[in-house]
Amino acid sequence: MASIIQNASGNWRVQIELRGQREYKTFKLKSLAQQWAKQRESELQRGLLASVDDAQKTPLLVVIKQYSERVSPLKRSRSDKFMLAHIEKHFGRHRLISLQSKDISDFRDHRLREGRAPATVVKELNLFRVLIDYAINDMGIYLPANPARMVKNPVVKNSRDRIISPAEEKLLFTAFNHPMLPHITRLALETACRLGELLNMEWEHINFQHRTLAIPHTKTDVPRTIPLSSDAIKTLKKIPRQEGGGRVFSCWARIDSFENVFRRAVKNADLEDFRFHDLRHTATSRLAQKIPNVVELSRITGHTDLKMLSRYYHISAKDLAKKLR
Numbered sequence: 138m139a140s141i142i143q144n145a146s147g148n149w150r151v152q153i154e155l156r157g158q159r160e161y162k163t164f165k166l167k168s169l170a171q172q173w174a175k176q177r178e179s180e181l182q183r184g185l186l187a188s189v190d191d192a193q194k195t196p197l198l199v200v201i202k203q204y205s206e207r208v209s210p211l212k213r214s215r216s217d218k219f220m221l222a223h224i225e226k227h228f229g230r231h232r233l234i235s236l237q238s239k240d241i242s243d244f245r246d247h248r249l250r251e252g253r254a255p256a257t258v259v260k261e262l263n264l265f266r267v268l269i270d271y272a273i274n275d276m277g278i279y280l281p282a283n284p285a286r287m288v289k290n291p292v293v294k295n296s297r298d299r300i301i302s303p304a305e306e307k308l309l310f311t312a313f314n315h316p317m318l319p320h321i322t323r324l325a326l327e328t329a330c331r332l333g334e335l336l337n338m339e340w341e342h343i344n345f346q347h348r349t350l351a352i353p354h355t356k357t358d359v360p361r362t363i364p365l366s367s368d369a370i371k372t373l374k375k376i377p378r379q380e381g382g383g384r385v386f387s388c389w390a391r392i393d394s395f396e397n398v399f400r401r402a403v404k405n406a407d408l409e410d411f412r413f414h415d416l417r418h419t420a421t422s423r424l425a426q427k428i429p430n431v432v433e434l435s436r437i438t439g440h441t442d443l444k445m446l447s448r449y450y451h452i453s454a455k456d457l458a459k460k461l462r
Contacts, residue, residue, distance in 0.1 A: 148165055149163065149166065151173060162235060193232055197231050234280070238288050241262070255291040309322070309402065317388050318398065321395075328365065331356060337384065343365075345370065349365060357441050431446060
């Protein structure tokens with residue numbers, strides 16, 4: 138049935154043969170080799186004779202290549218490209234059958250030691266799981282299980298309560314050296330929109346008569362239309378409008394090109410630990426003073442989960458005390 142031998146590299150190689158079916162897999166630990174051999178023998182004896190030949194022949198880089206060509210172009214996010222590169226660097230030459238949950242958990246720990254944020258590592262692990270699922274479901278490659286789904290995500294503690302004070306806001310606007318920065322920042326403070334939503338905003342999405350902004354593409358894939366304040370309307374009317382419409386902030390082709398400009402302004406303003414997304418926290422807190430109904434507030438901010446909205450809803454005990462009078 139199963140034979141387990143240690144090769145020159147110190148790894149343990151399992152070979153199983155039953156009814157003309159031959160399978161093999163390599164493990165770093167003998168205990169893992171024995172565990173897999175026992176599980177696979179049981180499957181074979183119960184008639185689960187699906188061939189693992191393709192999994193033995195196919196390296197992960199083949200899956201990554203096909204996924205990059207057929208799936209990645211259909212996704213709005215461009216982060217897949219960089220995450221796929223990291224996964225290929227570590228596992229590209231690994232045959233699918235040889236991928237083990239321990240190797241993937243070691244990859245997780247390695248990325249964390251490199252200083253990657255837990256949220257980033259979670260995204261990489263999720264993509265790893267999707268890749269192997271893609272190999273199984275779309276490429277028709279049989280695997281007994283998806284080893285990436287046996288690996289736990291690191292704990293993510295990325296909630297922030299950073300809001301900008303009136304004094305810091307003044308410093309920030311004074312530090313701007315790009316003509317469009319004051320406009321996009323003011324709109325962020327007035328609308329609580331995400332950066333991507335503002336950069337993708339087009340003139341045709343704005344209804345000046347009804348004072349509304351349509352946001353067709355959102356992070357949650359749920360389109361929404363939000364009201365615009367008088368200050369937001371004034372800001373939009375100050376922005377030069379190109380003939381033929383198009384994007385309001387066409388001066389920035391991508392998010393990273395904008396963030397480079399914004400980071401320099403934050404540095405010049407000498408603001409500590411401040412990001413553009415913190416404007417969303419600030420705007421939500423300010424809107425909450427005007428719209429205390431959290432359901433109505435969520436219609437503006439786009440939160441489908443009120444628990445998530447609470448992360449952005451910052452109000453001091455002093456202000457709450459005023460509401461009790």
